[in-house]
Amino acid sequence: MNLLQFVHAFFGDGSHWHGYDGIPTRVLEHVRYSLEALALAAAIGLPVGLVTGHYGRGGNALALLATAGRALPTFGLLVLVVTWLGFGLGPVMIPLVVLAVPPILVTTYEAVRSVDPAPVDAARGMGMPEPRILFQVELPVALTLILGGLRSAAVQIVSTATIAAYVGLGGLGRYIIDGLYQRNYEKVVGGATLVAALALATLAVFWAVARLTVSPGVRRGT
Amino acid sequence: MSGFFDIPSDLQHTYAGLIGLHLREALVPVLVGLVVSLPVAQLCVRFRWLYPPVLGVTTVLYAIPSLAFFVVLIDYTGQSETTVMIPLAVYSMVVLVPAIVEGVRSVPPETLAAATAMGFGPVRRYVQVQLPIAVPAIIAGLRVATVSSISLVSVGMLIGNQGALGNLLHDAQIYNRPELAVNSVVTTAVLAILADAALVAVRLLLTPWMPKESAAR
Amino acid sequence: MIRIDSVTKRYPDGTVAVDRLSLDIEDGSITVLVGPSGCGKTTTLRMINRMVEPSEGTILLDGADIRQQPVNTLRRSMGYVIQNAGLFQHRTIVDNIATVPRLLGWGKDRARARARELMERVGLDASLAKRYPYQLSGGQQQRVGVARALAADPPVLLMDEPFSAVDPVVRKGLQDELLRIQAELGKTIVFVTHDIDEAVKLGTMVAVLRTGGHLAQYAPPAELLSDPADAFVEDFLGSDRGIRRLSFFPSGALELQTAPVVALDADAGTIAARGSTSGAPYLLVADLDGRPLGWGDPKDLTAGEIEPGRLLSHGRPFVHGKDSLRAALDAAVLSPTGWAVGVDGTGRVVGVVSQQAVGEAIRSAHALDRGGEDARAVR
Numbered sequence: 001m002n003l004l005q006f007v008h009a010f011f012g013d014g015s016h017w018h019g020y021d022g023i024p025t026r027v028l029e030h031v032r033y034s035l036e037a038l039a040l041a042a043a044i045g046l047p048v049g050l051v052t053g054h055y056g057r058g059g060n061a062l063a064l065l066a067t068a069g070r071a072l073p074t075f076g077l078l079v080l081v082v083t084w085l086g087f088g089l090g091p092v093m094i095p096l097v098v099l100a101v102p103p104i105l106v107t108t109y110e111a112v113r114s115v116d117p118a119p120v121d122a123a124r125g126m127g128m129p130e131p132r133i134l135f136q137v138e139l140p141v142a143l144t145l146i147l148g149g150l151r152s153a154a155v156q157i158v159s160t161a162t163i164a165a166y167v168g169l170g171g172l173g174r175y176i177i178d179g180l181y182q183r184n185y186e187k188v189v190g191g192a193t194l195v196a197a198l199a200l201a202t203l204a205v206f207w208a209v210a211r212l213t214v215s216p217g218v219r220r221g222t
Numbered sequence: 223m224s225g226f227f228d229i230p231s232d233l234q235h236t237y238a239g240l241i242g243l244h245l246r247e248a249l250v251p252v253l254v255g256l257v258v259s260l261p262v263a264q265l266c267v268r269f270r271w272l273y274p275p276v277l278g279v280t281t282v283l284y285a286i287p288s289l290a291f292f293v294v295l296i297d298y299t300g301q302s303e304t305t306v307m308i309p310l311a312v313y314s315m316v317v318l319v320p321a322i323v324e325g326v327r328s329v330p331p332e333t334l335a336a337a338t339a340m341g342f343g344p345v346r347r348y349v350q351v352q353l354p355i356a357v358p359a360i361i362a363g364l365r366v367a368t369v370s371s372i373s374l375v376s377v378g379m380l381i382g383n384q385g386a387l388g389n390l391l392h393d394a395q396i397y398n399r400p401e402l403a404v405n406s407v408v409t410t411a412v413l414a415i416l417a418d419a420a421l422v423a424v425r426l427l428l429t430p431w432m433p434k435e436s437a438a439r
Numbered sequence: 440m441i442r443i444d445s446v447t448k449r450y451p452d453g454t455v456a457v458d459r460l461s462l463d464i465e466d467g468s469i470t471v472l473v474g475p476s477g478c479g480k481t482t483t484l485r486m487i488n489r490m491v492e493p494s495e496g497t498i499l500l501d502g503a504d505i506r507q508q509p510v511n512t513l514r515r516s517m518g519y520v521i522q523n524a525g526l527f528q529h530r531t532i533v534d535n536i537a538t539v540p541r542l543l544g545w546g547k548d549r550a551r552a553r554a555r556e557l558m559e560r561v562g563l564d565a566s567l568a569k570r571y572p573y574q575l576s577g578g579q580q581q582r583v584g585v586a587r588a589l590a591a592d593p594p595v596l597l598m599d600e601p602f603s604a605v606d607p608v609v610r611k612g613l614q615d616e617l618l619r620i621q622a623e624l625g626k627t628i629v630f631v632t633h634d635i636d637e638a639v640k641l642g643t644m645v646a647v648l649r650t651g652g653h654l655a656q657y658a659p660p661a662e663l664l665s666d667p668a669d670a671f672v673e674d675f676l677g678s679d680r681g682i683r684r685l686s687f688f689p690s691g692a693l694e695l696q697t698a699p700v701v702a703l704d705a706d707a708g709t710i711a712a713r714g715s716t717s718g719a720p721y722l723l724v725a726d727l728d729g730r731p732l733g734w735g736d737p738k739d740l741t742a743g744e745i746e747p748g749r750l751l752s753h754g755r756p757f758v759h760g761k762d763s764l765r766a767a768l769d770a771a772v773l774s775p776t777g778w779a780v781g782v783d784g785t786g787r788v789v790g791v792v793s794q795q796a797v798g799e800a801i802r803s804a805h806a807l808d809r810g811g812e813d814a815r816a817v818r
Contacts, residue, residue: 003294067369067415067418068411068415070366070369070370070373070414071369071372071373071410071411071412071414071415071418072373072407072410072411072414073372073373073374073376073388073406073407073410073411073414074373075373075374075376075377075379075385075388075391076373076376076387076388076391076403076406076407076410077407079391079394079395079403079406080391080400080403080404080406080407083394083395083400083403084400116525116528118521118522118523118524118525119525119526119527119528120525121490121521121525122519122521122524122525122526122584122587123525123527123538124490124514125485125488125490125514125517125519125521125597126514126515126519126538126539126542126587126588127510127511127512127513127514127515127539127542128511128538128542129511132542137527140527140529141528141529155284155285158285159284159285159286159287159288160287162287162289162290163287163289163377166380173287173289176287176289176290176293177289177380179293180293180380180381185293185294185297188290188293188294189290189294191290192286192287192290192291192293192294195285195286195287195290196282196285196286196287196290199284199285199286200281200282200285203281203285214529215528215529215530215571216571217527217528217529217530217531217571217572217573218528218529
């Protein structure tokens with residue numbers, strides 16, 4: 001059997017489409033975990049990145065923090081956190097957030113830093129208050145890069161959220177882990193396909209968001 | 223008996239052995255990824271139309287979760303180190319190809335024009351001008367690839383204890399020894415930070431012409 | 440009036456950017472700060488809207504210390520134009536210009552209407568309103584920068600090397616436009632440049648600063664050219680300041696001769712008489728409308744058969760009374776006959792004048808200037 005046959009067999013089986021282990025349920029669970037982790041990571045990474053980027057300070061500290069964050073092995077952290085805090089959604093969020101904060105934080109900082117200083121100087125010279133400079137001058141220009149950081153964080157979360165199944169949670173990782181233990185490759189391949197599809201859908205969503213929110217004056221040439 | 227560095231015998235390795243194994247499983251793929259990425263990136267630079275489809279393919283590959291990748295490969299390469307290393311090599315490529323392409327492309331056109339005007343041939347120009355100037359971007363890519371590779375090796379534990387230091391996580395659970403999980407996480411993180419620092423050092427050695435202040439980034 | 444009162448700017452590392460500078464900037468004038476890199480001209484400008492805070496000294500605006508009002512209120516009352524314009528690339532041209540009115544709380548429609556009005560004033564086509572900055576040329580972007588600074592009708596305009604990033608032709612257009620706008624609006628403009636020609640062309644008063652933030656000379660441009668305060672200013676002005684100074688003497692005092700001018704249809708008698716009596720070696724032939732055609736040797740000119748194509752070029756004429764002595768001298772030097780052609784505003788010949796006569800006019804103008812008369816600037 002090759003991969004396509006596995007995929008065909010998995011999606012062709014009507015029993016995979018309903019119930020608590022059905023595809024819709026698992027996809028929704030996966031989306032929920034991913035969204036929660038992304039929202040938490042963004043709530044940490046965006047404000048810190050925006051403010052440090054605006055004032056241009058703390059870049060080295062951020063880089064060290066981000067390196068440390070990236071260095072922590074997500075899977076090991078998951079097992080460790082569950083060992084300490086027990087099973088549940090809360091503990092699973094920790095490694096996912098640790099995974100997602102560095103790209104968001106570093107890209108946001110760099111994006112704001114790299115905004116052409118001339119318009120910022122002009123805005124300040126015209127008497128624009130600092131928060132307004134950040135949100136109305138720097139953010140719109142930095143938005144493409146910031147969305148890029150969020151996008152890469154989101155894709156990593158979607159792909160890594162599969163390991164939540166290892167500690168007993170739902171989501172698409174269930175198919176992969178269960179399939180692995182049951183030697184059911186049809187299930188493994190089906191799960192992997194769904195996760196990859198979800199990751200691609202994430203890319204598509206970010207592409208659409210960028211089209212809608214980035215000004216055409218900024219979009220050209222990028 | 224249940225000390226931090228007492229590695230259960232079922233892993234068939236000493237602590238140092240696990241570290242060596244972990245580094246091999248993580249770094250060999252990065253090297254393979256680099257060796258493959260250089261010509262692929264050069265092709266993308268030479269033939270611009272090639273870059274968008276290559277980016278598309280790498281993006282899709284990156285979207286496949288490592289665990290799924292491992293499991294699918296078991297059918298072909300068994301529960302082996304190779305099964306862990308193939309996806310890691312692919313992920314490295316996904317990071318390195320764009321890093322090299324952007325790095326080579328970021329060489330100012332005036333510099334290229336000057337090199338051409340001085341009589342550099344295309345190959346010489348690539349090796350002596352474009353590649354050295356692209357070194358910071360390539361190293362930045364290597365840092366991301368290496369750190370993530372070191373982190374991902376642990377997931378190999380799930381396919382028959384092929385995760386080197388990650389295997390400690392399994393033993394931590396079956397023997398109820400959480401300190402083994404701490405050991406795994408801390409050791410892996412330290413390895414990642416050391417590898418990262420080594421790459422920064424390499425960059426400093428290779429690019430004496432760059433300002434030093436942002437060395438940590 | 441803006442009074443800069445013994446202001447010093449010292450940075451934490453000890454460098455002194457501006458050293459006990461005092462300047463009075465008159466209302467309705469263009470005051471140019473000029474000098475080499477590191478002379479503190481930009482720092483001085485940025486202290487006026489408090490982008491930089493002085494270490495010592497005070498700056499008074501209409502008698503009140505500028506630190507008395509909130510910093511953003513102060514800045515909104517001063518237009519600010521910088522090199523490369525610094526436009527907001529994510530906003531359309533009209534929204535860029537409407538920035539300060541919006542900051543001041545104007546409604547969107549009113550601010551945009553005002554912005555469109557300003558586009559017209561700075562010579563931008565209304566069709567550009569909905570474009571984005573990247574779709575405009577450098578010169579157009581700089582015009583948007585000026586319009587944006589003028590949007591809330593501030594009494595003061597601060598301009599930091601606004602035209603230095605555009606090519607010379609566009610720069611000249613922008614300079615002329617600025618003088619025209621200034622003639623209409625009468626703002627108090629503080630203008631920073633490193634280009635002494637730009638300073639001389641635009642400035643009502645020019646402050647020459649030297650490295651380290653010392654004021655070397657503060658004078659009207661004509662005085663700067665005639666009496667540089669020291670070797671530094673003289674050196675900075677360059678080698679041909681004598682010629683450049685002529686820009687400030689009007690050509691109206693030149694006595695033009697009409698005798699060496701003949702019409703295309705002149706009869707033989709006229710040609711012969713003019714040729715012998717005028718003292719000029721050549722005669723200027725004008726067409727029937729009075730426009731210059733070219734110079735001809737009286738011996739070669741035959742009544743009724745003058746061929747305009749065979750005449751010597753008359754060079755570039757100067758507009759008598761409007762152009763300066765510099766233009767008249769230039770016209771004479773470039774003329775193949777050594778005589779300059781003076782025309783009126785519509786291009787008709789008023790008369791001709793020799794190099795010698797221009798030289799005498801220059802000498803007497805200098806004498807008059809020394810005598811205390813103000814040289815009236817003619818640009």
